[in-house]
Amino acid sequence: MAPVPCAICKTSRALIIRPKNHQKLCKTCFIQVFEAEIHHTITSTSLFSPGDRIAIGASGGKDSTVLASVLKTLNERYNYGLELVLLSIDEGIKGYRDDSLETVKRNAVQYDMPLKIVGYDELYGWTMDQVVETIGKKGNCTYCGVFRRQALDRGAKMLGIKHVVTGHNADDVAETILMNLLRGDLPRLARSTSIVTGDETSDVRRSKPLKYAYEKEIVLYAHHKKLDYFTTECIYSPEAFRGSARSLIKNLERVRPSAILDVVRSGEDMAKLVPEEVTGVSHCKSQKVSLSSADGEDEGAGGCGTNGRSSGGEMADMEKNLQQNEDAVGREVDVTLLMSSDTNGQKHNRIEAKGRKPGRQEVGKKLVRQKLGTCTRCGYMSSQEICKACTLLEGLNKNRPKMEIEIGVEEEESSTLRRRMEGIAVAVG
């Protein structure tokens, strides 16, 4: 085939075909466009403020390596005024994490960023190797996931940093949306779509600046920029359900490359239809949502993740209005039908989650209303008296780890798990 010229510069040879729009680009223009889009995501969602200290959750893998590289580039190019730090978690998996941490150490030098590594052993007294030795490979992802989420937040706290960014990409988000759809977990589906969790008042916010970036483009960016990243599969059992969702996404992409972003957009639109009572998330238009993901278990609890929306003071006024004045929006009609009759007065829009009245009847399946507090054991953020990490640890320490934890719940575990955990917490308390 004759070489195709780049659609932007018209001179260089196109090497990349973009999944989202089939645009054919040369290497230089691709790198520029990729970075510009991340910049747009960051600015349109007002993700950062000058002077912010940001911890980049760094695994040494492609996504977090690309995230670190792009953030460094953009921070310098557009004077974000950010102080960037790499934060890595050592799960204690020999032959897997120790190798990838070497990559992170090189990245710290390459990007001239400080690096903090926190280990499961120091935080919890258990390495994943020891956990697997005790409970077997089945279900270990749950432990690893629960521990990791808390470990990132704890690491950030040790650094005095209030905002952690992770390398979750569009494929990851689409996959999570599908998983939650497939298991009928609307609350989590809604939360998983948002780009940021928490706000200035939370201990640690989380965000996903690569939320709209295709995994394919992330890999190509890493390739063309010759970034140093690590690839190996975790040596413990891959998670079957997520794996299926992943294959589904990849198969869809093959037939219709735009499908991935379409799923993300659909997830965002569905999220808006989920009442706040169910998600524990206010559908705010400013991206700064005040509810917390309890225990930090959701990759992205928060409001709408839609790009390009306005944010700012007008929203505060609107919130006030809406608090007096409910069921304002047409899109809520269908949802309202699902609710019990004594839920009038509930607001689906932009309500400070913390301001919710307690004791209102739960909607739909019995879902635990998330209310941020602190774990009575570790003192770390939790929606329950005892956080999930402590609950799991207790089981491990008593050597009775077979707590019927669902397989297939790793990244954002289901409400079922949460309910079971509550049960356990009560039982041991």
Add this chain to the structure above:
Amino acid sequence: MDTHETIPLIVEFTGGLEMLFSDQRKHTLQVPAKDDKGNAVTVGWLVHHLCEEVMKDTRKELFVLDGHVRPGILVLINDADWELEGEASYVLQPRDNVLFVSTLHGG
């Protein structure tokens, strides 16, 4: 087969695929210029050849699924996405660099 002419190629595996190919990222190969039927060899032919002759790992499905390169594996021919080059029908040229990158491994 009217000729035993061969062409040199560089084939690379990254993103975790090297695991399937003896943990070796870069493979320098000499492949026949023509296939059994006397047609010039293509990338599609190469994929089959790699699977049959080069790959020692038995998990062929991690590389080829239903006769196609597994979804989620990118193929770059001389750094260009193979979709720009006619995908499997691309006719291999001497000293081509064919890179297979998996996007499926942890980030």
